[in-house]
Amino acid sequence: MDNSDSIIDIPNDDGTFSANRINLQTNTLFLYDFISDHVAKEVSDRIGDMAKHGRNLNVMINSAGGFLSSGQAILAELSRFPNEIHVDIVGICWSMAAIIALSGDTCKMSKFGLFMLHYPRWDTGDQSLAEHKLDVKVTGRLFDSMVKSLLSGTKISYSEYKKRMEGNTDWYLTAEQCKKLGIVSEIY
Secondary structure, eight states: OOHHHHEEEOOOTTSOOOSOEEETTTTEEEEOSOBOHHHHHHHHHHHHHHHTTOOOEEEEEEEOOBOHHHHHHHHHHHHTOSSOEEEEEEEEEETHHHHHHTTSSEEEEOTTOEEEEOOOOOOOTTOOHHHHHHHHHHHHHHHHHHHHHHHTTSSOOHHHHHHHHTTSOOEEEEHHHHHHTTSOSEEO
8 A cells, every 4th residue: 555545634524624634554543623424434434444454543632522423423433443442642632532532442641631521512503492402312311321331441430420510511631630530541
């Protein structure tokens, strides 16, 4: 495989530049921008290529997050990856990017990194009140089930997480705090 075929740039949903990319030669997924449906589709399309050589997957993260449904699709693909997944938080790791980071077999973080969890947020657009209430209920259940599963590898209990999320606040954590809570095992 020549080097030009091994790097796949993933544009934003509207076709504009994005820093998200996949390097098939190094088996690395770079989540360096918004996590969109297009990113989820590219991960889905390429994860088989990345798994077929029996190598581990590296996930580099410097992202403010993205769509819950896109992140859920990426998590589903990662859960089927047959080898180990190594996550490296090189900068910010917020929102859906943080949920994806929790899915790795190992996770390390730059001493300059910042991790953030929060409840899902969205624009209700032109929904009726009944539609909005149903969205809140369904999205809350979906998000809570993902978080319950992913927190099992950390020292954060689900009840502590729920308490931190009261009042719809963002929970920002430094690399040291992440290590203390078992989110990362190494700081560099």
